[in-house]
Amino acid sequence: MPFYYDTVYWVALIPILILSVYAQIKVSSSFNRYSRIRNQRNITGAMAADAVLRAHGIRDVIIRPCRGHLSDHYDPRSNTIFLSESVFDQATVAAVGVAAHEAGHAVQYAVGYGPIKLRMAILPVTRFGSQFSFLAIALGLILEAQSLFAVGIILFATTTFFQLVTLPVEFNASGRAIGTIEGAYLLNEEEQKGAKKVLSAAALTYVAALLTSMLQLLRYLMLFAGRNDRRRR
Numbered sequence: 001m002p003f004y005y006d007t008v009y010w011v012a013l014i015p016i017l018i019l020s021v022y023a024q025i026k027v028s029s030s031f032n033r034y035s036r037i038r039n040q041r042n043i044t045g046a047m048a049a050d051a052v053l054r055a056h057g058i059r060d061v062i063i064r065p066c067r068g069h070l071s072d073h074y075d076p077r078s079n080t081i082f083l084s085e086s087v088f089d090q091a092t093v094a095a096v097g098v099a100a101h102e103a104g105h106a107v108q109y110a111v112g113y114g115p116i117k118l119r120m121a122i123l124p125v126t127r128f129g130s131q132f133s134f135l136a137i138a139l140g141l142i143l144e145a146q147s148l149f150a151v152g153i154i155l156f157a158t159t160t161f162f163q164l165v166t167l168p169v170e171f172n173a174s175g176r177a178i179g180t181i182e183g184a185y186l187l188n189e190e191e192q193k194g195a196k197k198v199l200s201a202a203a204l205t206y207v208a209a210l211l212t213s214m215l216q217l218l219r220y221l222m223l224f225a226g227r228n229d230r231r232r233r
């Protein structure tokens with residue numbers, strides 16, 4: 001096995017683990033912090049989402065409350081933005097940031113933003129990949145079947161690729177959110193900083209997820225190469 005891959009793996013492992021934990025803590029701490037700060041103009045999450053849609057000339061998207069904590073999402077099938085209890089009718093800095101971000105996703109679908117179309121297109125393959133990659137890899141290892149192992153790695157790689165495509169989608173949604181928050185002056189300058197902190201913490205979790213997935217892929221490739229080497233000997 002090439003020494004190089006091994007070194008890259010072990011050197012990258014700890015920082016990526018730390019980054020993942022840090023991002024998770026940062027998301028909840030920044031959301032909790034800015035959920036306690038009411039915004040000056042009394043803009044609720046639902047109002048902010050509506051403002052983003054209107055700024056982009058979109059009128060057919062539904063905005064509804066949903067249960068759960070940080071469960072906010074946009075559902076393209078029903079063309080509905082679901083906002084959680086602490087976002088929907090709360091006039092806080094965090095609520096405006098999160099709701100505007102979800103509306104950003106709705107805008108992406110409405111304008112046919114490329115990466116979100118790609119993400120939708122590869123979703124079924126990714127679902128299949130995440131369900132069966134582990135099975136194929138485990139069986140490949142147990143049965144010493146390198147071809148099955150290779151199939152497993154390819155399936156796993158589809159999930160890594162999905163996370164790669166997720167990055168521009170998430171950054172772009174936040175960019176659209178910030179654009180309206182600033183442009184329509186939903187939040188004052190001080191509050192805008194808070195909303196940006198919440199959104200960049202969320203973005204960091206996607207970066208951490210991608211790096212973790214890439215590292216796992218590297219690990220599989222190392223194992224695969226190691227087995228190939230042993231066979232040749």
Ligand SMILES: [Zn+2]
Pocket residue numbers: 101102105170173
């Ligand atoms: Zn998002």
